[in-house]
Amino acid sequence: xxxxxxxxxxxxxxxxxxxxxxxxxxxxxxxxxxxxxxxxxxxxxxxxxxxxxxxxxxxxxxxxxxxxxxxxxxxxxxxxxxxxxxxxxxxxxxxxxxxxxxxxxxxxxxxxxxxxxxxxxxxxxxxxxxxxxxxxxxxxxxxxxxxxxxxxxxxxxxxxxxxxxxxxxxxxxxxxxxxxxxxxxxxxxxxxxxxxxxxxxxxxxxxxxxxxxxxxxxxxxxxxxxxxxxxxxxxxxxxxxxxxxxxxxxxxxxxxxxxxxxxxxxxxxxxxxxxxxxxxxxxxxxxxxxxxxxxxxxxxxxxxxxxxxxx
Amino acid sequence: xxxxxxxxxxxxxxxxxxxxxxxxxxxxxxxxxxxxxxxxxxxxxxxxxxxxxxxxxxxxxxxxxxxxxxxxxxxxxxxxxxxxxxxxxxxxxxxxxxxxxxxxxxxxxxxxxxxxxxxxxxxxxxxxxxxxxxxxxxxxxxxxxxxxxxxxxxxxxxxxxxxxxxxxxxxxxxxxxxxxxxxxxxxxxxxxxxxxxxxxxxxxxxxxxxxxxxxxxxxxxxxxxxxxxxxxxxxxxxxxxxxxxxxxxxxxxxxxxxxxxxxxxxxxxxxxxxxxxxxxxxxxxxxxxxxxxxxxxxxxxxxxxxxxxxxxxxxxxxxxxxxxxxxxxxxxxxxxxxxxxxxxxxxxxxxxxxxxxxxxxxxxxxxx
Numbered sequence: 260x261x262x263x264x265x266x267x268x269x270x271x272x273x274x275x276x277x278x279x280x281x282x283x284x285x286x287x288x289x290x291x292x293x294x295x296x297x298x299x300x301x302x303x304x305x306x307x308x309x310x311x312x313x314x315x316x317x318x319x320x321x322x323x324x325x326x327x328x329x330x331x332x333x334x335x336x337x338x339x340x341x342x343x344x345x346x347x348x349x350x351x352x353x354x355x356x357x358x359x360x361x362x363x364x365x366x367x368x369x370x371x372x373x374x375x376x377x378x379x380x381x382x383x384x385x386x387x388x389x390x391x392x393x394x395x396x397x398x399x400x401x402x403x404x405x406x407x408x409x410x411x412x413x414x415x416x417x418x419x420x421x422x423x424x425x426x427x428x429x430x431x432x433x434x435x436x437x438x439x440x441x442x443x444x445x446x447x448x449x450x451x452x453x454x455x456x457x458x459x460x461x462x463x464x465x466x467x468x469x470x471x472x473x474x475x476x477x478x479x480x481x482x483x484x485x486x487x488x489x490x491x492x493x494x495x496x497x498x499x500x501x502x503x504x505x506x507x508x509x510x511x512x513x514x515x516x517x518x519x520x521x522x523x524x525x526x527x528x529x530x531x532x533x534x535x536x537x538x539x540x541x542x543x544x545x546x547x548x549x550x551x552x553x554x555x556x557x558x559x560x561x562x563x564x565x566x567x568x569x570x
Numbered sequence: 571x572x573x574x575x576x577x578x579x580x581x582x583x584x585x586x587x588x589x590x591x592x593x594x595x596x597x598x599x600x601x602x603x604x605x606x607x608x609x610x611x612x613x614x615x616x617x618x619x620x621x622x623x624x625x626x627x628x629x630x631x632x633x634x635x636x637x638x639x640x641x642x643x644x645x646x647x648x649x650x651x652x653x654x655x656x657x658x659x660x661x662x663x664x665x666x667x668x669x670x671x672x673x674x675x676x677x678x679x680x681x682x683x684x685x686x687x688x689x690x691x692x693x694x695x696x697x698x699x700x701x702x703x704x705x706x707x708x709x710x711x712x713x714x715x716x717x718x719x720x721x722x723x724x725x726x727x728x729x730x731x732x733x734x735x736x737x738x739x740x741x742x743x744x745x746x747x748x749x750x751x752x753x754x755x756x757x758x759x760x761x762x763x764x765x766x767x768x769x770x771x772x773x774x775x776x777x778x779x780x781x782x783x784x785x786x787x788x789x790x791x792x793x794x795x796x797x798x799x800x801x802x803x804x805x806x807x808x809x810x811x812x813x814x815x816x817x818x819x820x821x822x823x824x825x826x827x828x829x830x831x832x833x834x835x836x837x838x839x840x841x842x843x844x845x846x847x848x849x850x851x852x853x854x855x856x857x858x859x860x861x862x863x864x865x866x867x868x869x870x871x872x873x874x875x876x877x878x879x880x881x882x883x884x885x886x887x888x889x890x891x892x893x894x895x896x897x898x899x900x901x902x903x904x905x906x907x908x909x910x911x912x913x914x915x916x917x918x919x920x921x922x923x924x925x926x927x928x929x930x931x932x933x934x935x936x937x938x
Contacts, residue, residue, distance in 0.1 A: 313779045315937045334935075335781075343779040349772035353587045354580065365576040366780045408776075 260327050262416050262447035263289035263312060268321035270307050270470075281307040283470040284321070289416075289449055289463075294442050296461030297451040298554070304470040305451040306346055309420045312449070313343045326415050339367070342414030342446075344405050346421040352394030356385055356404055359393050360411060367412030377444060378407040381437050399430030406437070410446075417441070419450040423457065435460045455555035466558050473561040478554060485552040485560060487511075490522045490530065494542040503540055509533060514559055521556055522547075573782060577790035584764065585794050595760070599752040599802045600809065606744040607814040614700045620647035620664040622655060625674035633686070633712055637668065642704045659691055666690040666701045678716075734819075734904050741814040746898035747871030749806050749829065750891040753799055753836050754865050759857035761795050761840030766853045775937065784933050792837045799833045819905025828901065828911070831918055832894040836861075838925035839890070845932040865891040893918045 270282040281304045289295040297305050310316040312325055314334035323330045328337050350359045360382070364371050375382075381403050388396065393404060402422055409417060419438075423431040435457065438448055450461070458464045459478045466473040466481070474481055494500045501520055504513040509528040513520055524530060530547060537545055552560075585592060619637070623630050637643050647664055649655055658664055669687035671677065677684035688705050690698040735742040768774040777787060803826065810816040818825060839861060847853035866872055868886040875886050886892050893914045900906040908915070 310937060315775060315778060317936065338779050339781040341779065343776060345772050345775050347772040349776045351580070351584070351773060352771070354583060358580075358583065362576060362580050363776075363780075365573050366777070366782055368573055368781065 260291070261288040262291045262293065263287075263295075263323070263325050263449060265308075265312070265323045266321055268308070268311060268318045268323055270304075270311065270316070271319050280470050282311075282318070285467075285470070285472055286321075287465055287472060287475050289447060291447055292442060292445055294438060294448045294450070294460075294462045296458055296464040297449065297467055298453075298455060298458045298464050298558070299451075299467035300453055302469075303467045305467060306420055308467075309343070309345075309418050309449075309451065313341060313418055314338060340415050342409035342412065342417040344409040344417075344419045344422060346424065346451075348401050348405060350393045350401070350405055350408060353392060355390050355392055356396070357389040359404060360407055363408040364411045369412050371411065374411055374413050377413055377441075378410050380440055381410075382407050384433075399426050399433070402426055402430070402434060403437075406434075410441070413444075414446065416447045416449065419448065421451050421453065423452060423454065431457070455553070455558060458554040464554070466554075466561060468558075468562055468565070471565065473558070473565055481554060481557050482552055485557050487523050487526075489550055489552045489556055490524065490547050491516075491519045491550045492522050492545075492547045493519045494537065494545045496542060499540075500537070500542060503537060503542070504533075507533065507536070512559065512563055516555070521550075521559075523560070574786050574790060577782070577786065578793045581764070581790055581794045585798070591760075595756055595798055596802070596805075598755065599748070599806050602748045602752060603745070603806055603809045603814070606748050607741045607810075614642055614697060614704065616644045617642060617665045617697075617701055618646040618663060619643050619701075619705075620649045620655075620658055620667040621645055622649040622652070622667060622669040624672045625670040627673075627675040629675035629678055630670040633670070633709060634668070636708050636712055637705065640704070640708055642701070655689070659689075664691070665697065666705065668705065739814075739816070741810065741816050742903050743871065743899070745806070745810040745814065745816050746895050746902060747866075747869065749803065749898060750832070750865050750869060750871065750894050751862065752802055752806065753829070753833055754857075754861050754891065756799050756802060757795050757833055757836040758840035758843065758861050759854060760798075761791055761837055762843035762847060762853040762857055763850050764791055764795075765841065765844035766847050766850050769848075770850060778935065778937070784935055785930060788841060788930060788933060792834075792841075795837060795840075796830075796833060800830065803829045803833070816903070818902050820901035820907065824908055825898065825901045828894070828897050828915065828918075831915065831922065832890065835890050835918060835922035835925060838922055838929055841929035842925055842932070845929060845934065864889045868892060869895040871895050890918060890921050893921075 265285055265287050268282055268285045269280070272279045272281055285304075285308065297308065299305055307316065311318050312323060312330060314330050314337050317331060325337050326340055328340075330337060351362070354362065360378075361371055364374070385396070385400050385403050385407070388400065393401065396404060406419070406422065409419070423434055426434065431454075438450065439460075441448060452458075458481075461478065463475065463477050464481065465475045474484070476484070492500065492504070497515070497520065501513055501515065504510050504520065504522055509525050510533075511523045511525050513522045515521075524533070534545060534547055585595075621634055621637075623634065634645065638645050643666075647658055649658055649667065655667055655669075659667070667689040669689065671685060671687075674684050674686075686709055688702050690702050692698040765774075768777065807818065807825075811818060840857070843853055843856050843860070847856055864886075868875070868878075868882065868889045869891040870886070871891075875883055875892065878886065897911045897914050897918070900911050
């Protein structure tokens, strides 16, 4: 039995008198003990999917189960078993760290002492602020407290909706290390994030865009499916370089990526000839290098192909 | 059970830590009672009047003396002629002028009748009316005293007795009204805001994904405000007895239990509002417009219900504070027992059950 099963879930919202499809026929499974990532930009439908799985919303069609329980019929039982951390900081700002934690422990009919081993690694980092009001914590500490509160009743499945959004780079790294440790406690974790660089930290990821799942695989598997050669290019005038490259017929796609542009050429293109053309157009310090694609490249590629298909 | 008690504790912490709101919650009843009791009153006391005495004889002086002696009037202006009468009114120096005709006493003694003119500033019709009535009755008193000497054949005297409120004090009707208003604000507005706040902050999302039964969330939210209201009821009653001198004529137990019944019905109304409102501002607006205004306008506290147009009278029946106001007035001021208010209590009780049932049914166990 899978920890989470999603079958053909669709969800439509009525927004300003027109229907908006938040989720379009989504299906996937999450295996027990897996760290599963939902990767996609804002507005992709991640939060809606989380709310359906945590029984907070009803889907228009399709069915889903968590821990073998149906999200519609067995919602009461699911609410006892799962841990949920919404995207927005959802603890009581006027209660202290300690009070928040003991409130959520009692809410789930347990105590901090009983499950302290679960949250120890996380809580130990915020314990010295235990009398501070939750509203006065920093972003990273808020997330750690929220995670502690979601974990205190030893959930079988943990849903984390964008836990690292708005958190500094160091805290993000720490947070993912914590998730890795939690996996060893036999807790299935479903986590969503808009940051592509976090995808590599999951066991498996689903790339989601405009309510559709583009691909589901291990991070490695997704990268391997990128079959064309990927070039990393730069020159002294990056903006002009992108305009020029996009002007060439041989260029299939070109998008900025950090300090370089990532470029995919159509099959059989002579890259050396392209370089010569660019030099003629007054580009200096031109560099072009073949690189291995990462998840973001795959995502960009998938986005353009699905956009073409749906038009 | 422990879960439930902890929830209540949490609610108390919210209320306790929000010091500003706490101050308002406890300060408001005190201030309202004092304002309504002392400042906003439609009693007429020490009104400034002017005298235009064209007679200047014993009779006119005797009447003026009586006017001055009463606590209703204070003679501030002796007007010399008809020409200065109007300017004095215009300057706002006086509310009423008493004009004696030339030869007042002579007319009275020889023709057996004379006329005193009362001129009142009717920009505030109620005050003008009251002043004229007071003045007339003082003049009547004088006439009766004279009559005692003259012994006229026929006379019908009216003897007035103001039951339940012999001194005609405004605070007698304000205390029940203020009680209804304060409970409306504390219970309905604060409960609805506290539930909507959880939804706005997103904490409701987390609470919903937990084993707690929604009914318990609702009750736990009500408990702190119920206790707060009990404190407010006590402070209002103490203030009205010891500061405003409004005695509790009826049974204290009955009065307090009626107050608590009303508190529960208003708490349920607050819940109902919270299920309709999507932001704290909306909750506040709905409570003010939907509950506070009807309490002031339609409960009979400011304006008598019997004098309203029929449609408004019908609407006033669905305002819980109308029934509460009626009950408190009868129990507290008139000293009536349960036999006289059981019907109203039953209506209020039925409303409470209805509101509770609807709000529990409407409580959303999901986000939509």
